[in-house]
Amino acid sequence: MSKVFITSATGNISAQAVKNLIAKGIPTTIYVRDEQKARKQFEEEFKSNNLSVVVGDYDNEEAFKKGIQGHERLFLLVADLIRMAEIKDKFARIALDAGVKQIVDLSSFTVKQFNSSGIISQAHTDGENALRQAVKEKGGNLVVIRPGNFMTNALMSDVHTIKGMNKVFGVQPATSKLTLIDPRDIGDVASTILSDPIEKHLNLVYDVNVQTVTLKERADILSKVLGRQIDYVQVPPVQHYQTLIQHKLPHALAYEFCKFNFHFDDPNPEIEILTGRKPRTFEEWVQENRSALE
Numbered sequence: 001m002s003k004v005f006i007t008s009a010t011g012n013i014s015a016q017a018v019k020n021l022i023a024k025g026i027p028t029t030i031y032v033r034d035e036q037k038a039r040k041q042f043e044e045e046f047k048s049n050n051l052s053v054v055v056g057d058y059d060n061e062e063a064f065k066k067g068i069q070g071h072e073r074l075f076l077l078v079a080d081l082i083r084m085a086e087i088k089d090k091f092a093r094i095a096l097d098a099g100v101k102q103i104v105d106l107s108s109f110t111v112k113q114f115n116s117s118g119i120i121s122q123a124h125t126d127g128e129n130a131l132r133q134a135v136k137e138k139g140g141n142l143v144v145i146r147p148g149n150f151m152t153n154a155l156m157s158d159v160h161t162i163k164g165m166n167k168v169f170g171v172q173p174a175t176s177k178l179t180l181i182d183p184r185d186i187g188d189v190a191s192t193i194l195s196d197p198i199e200k201h202l203n204l205v206y207d208v209n210v211q212t213v214t215l216k217e218r219a220d221i222l223s224k225v226l227g228r229q230i231d232y233v234q235v236p237p238v239q240h241y242q243t244l245i246q247h248k249l250p251h252a253l254a255y256e257f258c259k260f261n262f263h264f265d266d267p268n269p270e271i272e273i274l275t276g277r278k279p280r281t282f283e284e285w286v287q288e289n290r291s292a293l294e
């Protein structure tokens with residue numbers, strides 16, 4: 001059975017993939033920077049004796065080089081927008097030299113939607129391109145997962161205004177659509193690909209957008225589950241930019257969030273095709289995270 005190596009293993013997506021792989025009895029190695037945190041987070045999974053840990057970060061080439069030996073599959077998720085392509089290129093080349101046959105890349109819907117016009121789509125586009133080039137030169141397969149907006153973003157961006165003002169702010173009209181996905185569904189897709197035969201997924205790109213809602217509908221779902229009125233409020237881009245900067249968001253991200261112009265496709269069928277079940281909905285996600293939003 002081919003061994004799987006998971007980067008950024010303590011994050012939402014990777015952790016879900018790790019739990020699934022261990023549940024399937026697949027030998028898995030997690031690459032983490034804090035071993036204690038990982039041992040606590042994967043306490044159950046460590047009992048299986050199928051889970052190994054390698055300690056290192058994106059800069060620790062030697063730890064990665066040593067750890068990746070003996071693995072055939074690599075899940076590459078890099079949570080660093082500035083250095084994404086550089087890190088993915090470095091880790092992919094080391095992995096392919098060590099005998100890895102399949103790399104599964106965590107990319108972003110912005111590659112298709114925004115055509116390198118902002119920091120997020122630039123990072124993920126350059127990351128994908130670096131990986132394609134590495135696989136072209138060294139052999140192996142590259143599968144790319146491009147998820148839409150994470151439902152968990154509500155806990156980063158909107159939680160304070162939901163709790164303090166019963167409002168969600170943005171620059172788009174309330175009728176603008178966005179697609180949402182639960183990061184656990186992305187982890188489910190990743191673990192399915194990593195445990196299927198490599199020949200099945202070849203060099204495919206999977207767009208995983210599961211639920212399309214307008215900004216008003218998103219606020220309505222929050223209202224329904226939280227049991228109080230939450231309104232979506234459109235604000236001028238300059239005002240939104242200034243608010244984000246006041247909250248210490250770096251310029252490049254604040255600028256991108258002021259320019260985000262949603263043109264989303266209908267929801268894609270990937271979750272159901274790959275996992276055989278319906279995706280998790282935003283309403284379910286808000287139910288589960290209700291206490292954090294109250």
Ligand SMILES: NC(=O)c1ccc[n+]([C@@H]2O[C@H](COP(=O)([O-])OP(=O)(O)OC[C@H]3O[C@@H](n4cnc5c(N)ncnc54)[C@H](OP(=O)(O)O)[C@@H]3O)[C@@H](O)[C@H]2O)c1
Nearest residue numbers: 008009010011012013057058078079107108147148149150
């Ligand atoms: N938010 C969205 O709507 C959206 C949409 C599409 C794509 N994406 C992409 O999704 C990815 C984030 O996934 P996620 O939400 O699962 O991540 P997450 O939950 O935020 O977790 C980030 C992970 O990266 C690890 N990490 C951060 N810096 C590191 C470093 N220097 N060295 C080693 N590990 C490091 C963290 O480790 P610790 O636990 O030690 O901190 C953690 O395991 C990003 O690439 C993002 O661009 C996001």
